[in-house]
Amino acid sequence: MSTEPVGPYGQAGAYGQAGPRGGTPPRLAVVGAGPAGLAAALAATARGVHVTLVDSAQAPGGQFYRQPAAALGARRPQALHHQWRTWRRLRDGLARHIAAGGVTLLPQHHVWCVERRSEGPAGRPHAGGFTVHALLGPGQEEPVEVRADGVVLATGGYEKVLPFPGWTLPGVITAGGAQAMLKGGLVVSGRTAVVAGTGPLLLPVATGLAAAGVRVAALVESAAPRALARRVGTLAGRADKLAEGAGYALELLRRRVRTLVRHTVVEAHGTDRLEAVTVAALDTAGRVRPGSERRIPCDTLAVGHGMVPHTDLAESLGCRVDAHGMSVAVDDEQRTDVPGVWAAGEVTGIGGAALSLAEGHVAGRSAAARLRGREPDPREWEAAAASRTRLREFFAALDTVYVPPAHWAEQLTDDTVVCRCEEVTAGAVREAVGELGAGDVRTVKLLTRAGMGWCQGRMCGPAVAGLAGCAETTARRPFACPVPLGVLARAGERGEPGPPTGETQGRGGPTVE
Amino acid sequence: MTERLTCDVVVVGAGMVGAACALYAARAGLGVTVVDRGPVAGGTTGAGEGNLLVSDKEPGPELRLALLSNRLWTDLAAEPGLGTAFEYDPKGGLVVASAPEGLAALEAFAAGQRTAGVAAETVTAGQLRELEPESAPGLAGGVYYPQDAQVMPTLAAAHLVRASRARLLTGCTVTGVLRSRDGAVRGVRTDRGEIHAPAVVNAAGTWGGEVAALAGVHLPVLPRRGFVLVTEPLPPLVRHKVYAADYVADVASDSAALQTSPVVEGTAAGPVLIGASRERVGFDRSFSLPVVRALAAGATRLFPFLERVRAMRTYVGFRPYMPDHLPAIGPDPRVPGLLHACGHEGAGIGLATGTGQLIAQVLGGRTPDLDLTPFRPDRFAPRDEEPGLRGRRFAARDGNPGRRGRFVAHEEEAE
Numbered sequence: 001m002s003t004e005p006v007g008p009y010g011q012a013g014a015y016g017q018a019g020p021r022g023g024t025p026p027r028l029a030v031v032g033a034g035p036a037g038l039a040a041a042l043a044a045t046a047r048g049v050h051v052t053l054v055d056s057a058q059a060p061g062g063q064f065y066r067q068p069a070a071a072l073g074a075r076r077p078q079a080l081h082h083q084w085r086t087w088r089r090l091r092d093g094l095a096r097h098i099a100a101g102g103v104t105l106l107p108q109h110h111v112w113c114v115e116r117r118s119e120g121p122a123g124r125p126h127a128g129g130f131t132v133h134a135l136l137g138p139g140q141e142e143p144v145e146v147r148a149d150g151v152v153l154a155t156g157g158y159e160k161v162l163p164f165p166g167w168t169l170p171g172v173i174t175a176g177g178a179q180a181m182l183k184g185g186l187v188v189s190g191r192t193a194v195v196a197g198t199g200p201l202l203l204p205v206a207t208g209l210a211a212a213g214v215r216v217a218a219l220v221e222s223a224a225p226r227a228l229a230r231r232v233g234t235l236a237g238r239a240d241k242l243a244e245g246a247g248y249a250l251e252l253l254r255r256r257v258r259t260l261v262r263h264t265v266v267e268a269h270g271t272d273r274l275e276a277v278t279v280a281a282l283d284t285a286g287r288v289r290p291g292s293e294r295r296i297p298c299d300t301l302a303v304g305h306g307m308v309p310h311t312d313l314a315e316s317l318g319c320r321v322d323a324h325g326m327s328v329a330v331d332d333e334q335r336t337d338v339p340g341v342w343a344a345g346e347v348t349g350i351g352g353a354a355l356s357l358a359e360g361h362v363a364g365r366s367a368a369a370r371l372r373g374r375e376p377d378p379r380e381w382e383a384a385a386a387s388r389t390r391l392r393e394f395f396a397a398l399d400t401v402y403v404p405p406a407h408w409a410e411q412l413t414d415d416t417v418v419c420r421c422e423e424v425t426a427g428a429v430r431e432a433v434g435e436l437g438a439g440d441v442r443t444v445k446l447l448t449r450a451g452m453g454w455c456q457g458r459m460c461g462p463a464v465a466g467l468a469g470c471a472e473t474t475a476r477r478p479f480a481c482p483v484p485l486g487v488l489a490r491a492g493e494r495g496e497p498g499p500p501t502g503e504t505q506g507r508g509g510p511t512v513e
Numbered sequence: 514m515t516e517r518l519t520c521d522v523v524v525v526g527a528g529m530v531g532a533a534c535a536l537y538a539a540r541a542g543l544g545v546t547v548v549d550r551g552p553v554a555g556g557t558t559g560a561g562e563g564n565l566l567v568s569d570k571e572p573g574p575e576l577r578l579a580l581l582s583n584r585l586w587t588d589l590a591a592e593p594g595l596g597t598a599f600e601y602d603p604k605g606g607l608v609v610a611s612a613p614e615g616l617a618a619l620e621a622f623a624a625g626q627r628t629a630g631v632a633a634e635t636v637t638a639g640q641l642r643e644l645e646p647e648s649a650p651g652l653a654g655g656v657y658y659p660q661d662a663q664v665m666p667t668l669a670a671a672h673l674v675r676a677s678r679a680r681l682l683t684g685c686t687v688t689g690v691l692r693s694r695d696g697a698v699r700g701v702r703t704d705r706g707e708i709h710a711p712a713v714v715n716a717a718g719t720w721g722g723e724v725a726a727l728a729g730v731h732l733p734v735l736p737r738r739g740f741v742l743v744t745e746p747l748p749p750l751v752r753h754k755v756y757a758a759d760y761v762a763d764v765a766s767d768s769a770a771l772q773t774s775p776v777v778e779g780t781a782a783g784p785v786l787i788g789a790s791r792e793r794v795g796f797d798r799s800f801s802l803p804v805v806r807a808l809a810a811g812a813t814r815l816f817p818f819l820e821r822v823r824a825m826r827t828y829v830g831f832r833p834y835m836p837d838h839l840p841a842i843g844p845d846p847r848v849p850g851l852l853h854a855c856g857h858e859g860a861g862i863g864l865a866t867g868t869g870q871l872i873a874q875v876l877g878g879r880t881p882d883l884d885l886t887p888f889r890p891d892r893f894a895p896r897d898e899e900p901g902l903r904g905r906r907f908a909a910r911d912g913n914p915g916r917r918g919r920f921v922a923h924e925e926e927a928e
């Protein structure tokens with residue numbers, strides 16, 4: 001999302017080797033192996049803390065550093081990545097610490113809950129410690145429990161997509177999905193594409209598709225990014241960000257991609273799959289200008305409206321979540337208000353990879369100090385903190401510019417499916433609000449089943465809120481992913497495991513220290 | 514709402530009980546306004562399972578109210594469009610025993626219920642497997658209750674309010690009860706203006722005590738937390754509401770801490786709902802893994818196939834319980850014009866229709882179908898509020914299955 005050059009805090013090599021460990025080192029579980037989780041893990045393990053890094057993907061890197069599978073034999077994966085050098089440092093540092101035994105990496109582990117235990121050895125931030133409950137294997141059925149004295153939540157974010165008539169047609173994909181395909185699968189999804197929605201992600205998606213040989217018929221941005229230049233003009237450290245934007249603009253020009261700002265996709269057309277989209281201009285109030293509609297033939301539409309933080313684990317732990325921003329609240333050390341729980345990266349507010357690295361680094365250092373019973377010295381992470389401040393200001397400005405058009409919901413016909421899991425239409429949501437007395441997303445859900453399906457409203461939550469005319473709020477999802485009842489029934493049943501770094505098989509599955 | 518509204522009755526609370534009060538009052542010819550600080554079904558109604566049960570009640574006033582309510586639910590479900598709108602399902606309840614002693618006690622309990630008009634059929638171990646082919650092998654038997662049914666509670670509340678054609682004010686908080694100089698009720702004050710009416714019905718559920726306090730009277734309604742686990746959608750593998758009778762011995766220990774007992778049922782939409790837990794922890798909404806773990810363990814013991822079925826989510830609610838486990842229904846002799854319809858604990862969905870009918874009969878000046886004496890809102894002397902005393906009451910009740918039936922642990926989670 002950004003090419004902010006990272007300072008020394010992003011360089012694993014700068015930490016030196018893991019410090020000496022007298023006795024049993026404190027244990028830190030880091031959930032998520034994207035930029036924030038990697039930075040936190042490396043910062044903590046370099047300071048004498050044993051880290052278990054838990055991630056759902058096959059390989060570390062998260063969405064930002066998503067890697068093509070080795071079997072695909074990509075010759076130049078860096079062509080699609082910014083910050084390739086930073087990634088290499090993170091990757092090599094991780095490999096070193098894994099080899100030295102300071103980090104245990106658990107890939108393909110889907111965490112469904114982090115439990116705060118009530119008893120245990122005293123003298124650590126949370127006396128009882130934590131159990132990270134995960135599911136392993138292709139079927140996500142095999143339980144794994146990770147015990148830790150502290151937890152860093154680096155669970156990232158997920159894409160927000162607002163519906164429009166025709167959005168369920170094959171050929172309509174999310175902008176992030178297109179990006180993931182380019183980075184991970186190297187598969188080009190169509191011949192003629194339109195990239196639409198709002199947000200800074202649309203630029204790299206459009207240039208990435210173009211570079212992969214797709215004809216990008218248009219980049220349709222509902223905001224007016226020129227306002228951003230004005231807004232950002234007052235911010236420190238804007239130069240590299242603006243340069244990044246200018247770089248994309250140049251690239252778009254070179255690839256002859258038409259950019260339509262203050263435009264939106266009002267409908268996707270096609271019988272069996274996508275054949276064309278209708279785009280229209282927006283007036284200053286965010287309404288479609290009548291008569292401005294035009295049809296653009298395409299077989300792929302990559303659409304996205306920004307990102308939403310993944311706060312499920314934080315919420316079930318009881319961490320305070322900022323209701324408006326829908327992100328986990330943290331202090332200067334990246335600590336949540338639950339003792340022993342830190343949060344870093346997109347989960348504390350969407351801000352891209354460079355900000356995630358800075359936050360992860362601070363979280364890892366703070367956790368290492370506090371888990372070893374020391375008061376951390378913030379001067380040690382001055383550079384990261386300064387970068388964090390600058391980037392947060394920048395993304396706060398971005399947030400004010402890249403917002404979906406105010407009246408997007410008016411474009412939805414009553415038969416437009418809003419919740420794809422449960423096939424709930426916009427008309428059903430409108431009836432729940434207009435005639436049945438629903439005033440919030442929860443009641444709409446109970447009356448219509450919108451958000452009750454497999455994705456638990458992650459996809460349709462913003463759309464339902466928009467249709468209902470109420471504020472988007474974080475939904476409480478005590479299970480971050482579905483969990484078999486047999487696993488749930490035995491969760492945490494095992495006692496404290498024996499060997500500190502071994503995996504032991506037992507009734508409740510293996511437990512990892 | 515800037516103008517002053519005038520109507521015949523203000524119902525405070527747009528949950529299931531408030532909706533039923535609105536419906537029957539409107540059908541009695543009264544002009545009704547329903548007011549709620551949240552949306553429709555925003556409290557306990559939206560956090561329940563929607564059970565209409567007679568099976569868990571011993572002979573007495575609550576069972577009489579349940580039987581009346583059951584008949585009224587059947588009538589409502591037969592009205593064009595209404596039954597399907599709120600997913601009425603006369604599925605029947607099945608109480609199972611794992612050991613012969615438990616079965617004997619269960620049959621004795623059912624015998625008492627039959628004399629009070631409950632249909633209860635003894636089921637052998639073999640018949641149990643016919644009724645519920647997926648139930649655990651080795652259960653001793655059970656009792657089948659064909660009158661038990663289920664609705665989708667949020668839909669039921671919303672559609673009953675709509676059918677009543679009452680004026681519905683959501684997101685509107687009642688801040689005071691207006692009284693005339695002689696003390697009689699003359700309406701409510703809200704954060705959006707006054708609503709004038711000669712009668713006010715307190716149907717605020719778990720928050721009924723707060724509304725009563727606005728009128729200057731004391732009503733001891735307190736929250737009792739419960740979790741419900743929801744699975745992924747399944748084909749109909751659990752056919753009835755199935756629950757175990759053998760936990761009774763555990764319940765005798767009167768702990769304010771966690772009590773769980775397996776209650777398993779399918780829904781029209783596919784997911785299986787698993788209850789029920791009880792904790793007296795105030796209005797604490799935080800997730801508790803130990804509680805849902807116990808629910809999952811209980812459910813998988815009754816239905817082994819659930820081991821591999823995924824839990825999608827869990828939700829929490831607060832049952833409005835009163836010291837003697839009976840709701841407060843009827844006029845408050847301390848404040849003329851104030852009526853109460855709250856404190857139904859875990860049985861509010863099932864008991865809503867009867868409650869609504871009785872309230873409407875009182876409002877219309879007619880003789881109610883049931884004697885309201887056991888439900889008198891002023892039956893609690895202040896000494897009952899003392900924590901020590903309340904604890905002893907619970908100990909006596911929960912430890913004495915004979916007095917109020919062995920399903921005392923169940924009454925709380927009937928929703």
